Amino acid sequence: MTPRRRPEGRLVRSYVVTDGRAHPTRNTLDLVTLLIAATDLPLTGLNPEKRRVMELCRPGALSLAEVAGHLQLPVSVTKVLVADLMDSGHIVTRAPIPAARPSDARILQEVLDGLRARL
Amino acid sequence: MGSAPASDDVYLRPTVKTAVKLLVVGHFAVGKTTFVGTLSEIRPLRTEEVMTQAGAVVDDLAGTRDKTTTTVAMDFGRLTLNDSLVLYLFGAPGQQRFTKLWQDMTRGALGALVLADTRRLSHSFDVMGVLEELDLPYAVAVNDFDGAPVHGLDEVREALDLLPETPLVRCDARDPESSTRALISLVEYLLSRESESELEHA
Ligand SMILES: Nc1nc2c(ncn2[C@@H]2O[C@H](COP(=O)(O)OP(=O)(O)OP(=O)(O)O)[C@@H](O)[C@H]2O)c(=O)[nH]1
Ligand SMILES: [Mg+2]
Numbered sequence: 001m002t003p004r005r006r007p008e009g010r011l012v013r014s015y016v017v018t019d020g021r022a023h024p025t026r027n028t029l030d031l032v033t034l035l036i037a038a039t040d041l042p043l044t045g046l047n048p049e050k051r052r053v054m055e056l057c058r059p060g061a062l063s064l065a066e067v068a069g070h071l072q073l074p075v076s077v078t079k080v081l082v083a084d085l086m087d088s089g090h091i092v093t094r095a096p097i098p099a100a101r102p103s104d105a106r107i108l109q110e111v112l113d114g115l116r117a118r119l
Numbered sequence: 120m121g122s123a124p125a126s127d128d129v130y131l132r133p134t135v136k137t138a139v140k141l142l143v144v145g146h147f148a149v150g151k152t153t154f155v156g157t158l159s160e161i162r163p164l165r166t167e168e169v170m171t172q173a174g175a176v177v178d179d180l181a182g183t184r185d186k187t188t189t190t191v192a193m194d195f196g197r198l199t200l201n202d203s204l205v206l207y208l209f210g211a212p213g214q215q216r217f218t219k220l221w222q223d224m225t226r227g228a229l230g231a232l233v234l235a236d237t238r239r240l241s242h243s244f245d246v247m248g249v250l251e252e253l254d255l256p257y258a259v260a261v262n263d264f265d266g267a268p269v270h271g272l273d274e275v276r277e278a279l280d281l282l283p284e285t286p287l288v289r290c291d292a293r294d295p296e297s298s299t300r301a302l303i304s305l306v307e308y309l310l311s312r313e314s315e316s317e318l319e320h321a
Contacts, residue, residue, distance in 0.1 A: 063207060070164065
């Protein structure tokens with residue numbers, strides 16, 4: 001057994017913070033969807049976990065996966081929270097490239113150039 | 120816990136518009152976490168979920184965590200490639216293929232780098248099979264582990280039964296240049312496939 005890094009009860013709490021829902025209100029959220037927090041909306045009325053998402057995202061953009069990682073929340077829970085925050089206008093997203101055409105040659109060339117520039 | 124990270128470079132440049140992902144996969148202890156950590160510009164992150172064997176996320180309200188559940192984990196890191204483009208690397212073992220997290224990881228991914236260890240090449244078949252089922256193109260990088268027998272790449276190619284066009288390179292996952300070169304081989308391959316299919320459809 002590896003030592004538990006997380007406090008006991010994390011999973012129970014995760015479930016409760018989504019009001020018991022297992023599914024987000026939208027299914028377009030990807031691990032690399034970029035999240036941008038609105039800076040002009042008050043956080044009043046948000047539950048503590050949504051507040052944490054907002055506080056994390058306010059200084060700058062992050063992907064959904066990074067938000068889950070920083071807040072140590074499962075991706076599934078993070079999606080529910082983010083979808084709600086999108087519904088209330090607290091978060092806007094920059095979609096990842098459409099999954100239907102991720103192998104766009106132009107993007108691949110840009111990735112290649114970016115990697116080569118690191119050598 | 121729970122406070123926002125302190126460092127400025129945690130956040131993406133405001134000009135970033137596009138995010139793409141590549142997978143780093145392979146069997147147990149093959150170097151996935153090391154590879155992602157070597158290349159990431161941020162402290163690598165990790166997410167975990169507890170799943171039932173049927174693949175549902177466990178809510179655990181009744182404390183039902185038992186041997187029918189498994190913990191699914193994934194490490195990931197980030198490389199900003201230019202002002203508008205960011206690359207995310209997701210590292211995970213392949214035997215999680217039926218989980219939601221694995222589906223999330225593979226959906227929209229450009230391709231995968233399979234890490235392999237010459238001491239147990241046959242352990243790589245499973246994950247290669249998963250990628251083939253998903254029609255996700257991949258390249259293979261053989262990590263030279265200390266004390267491992269050194270095989271010629273031709274021998275490795277034959278042992279892994281790779282297609283002639285599948286790139287096969289050596290890599291030290293602890294070394295940034297070597298790891299970057301492995302990713303470059305993968306992306307060159309993805310680009311060549313793309314140009315070919317464009318020609319076919321022309
Ligand atoms: N010599 C050598 N050692 C490596 C290389 N890559 C990883 N290692 C070592 O191998 C061990 C396992 O590496 P990890 O990165 O934890 O492997 P992993 O695939 O993430 O392992 P799991 O997540 O447990 O499946 C570590 O001690 C690394 O330092 C490599 O390219 N060469
Ligand atoms: Mg690992």
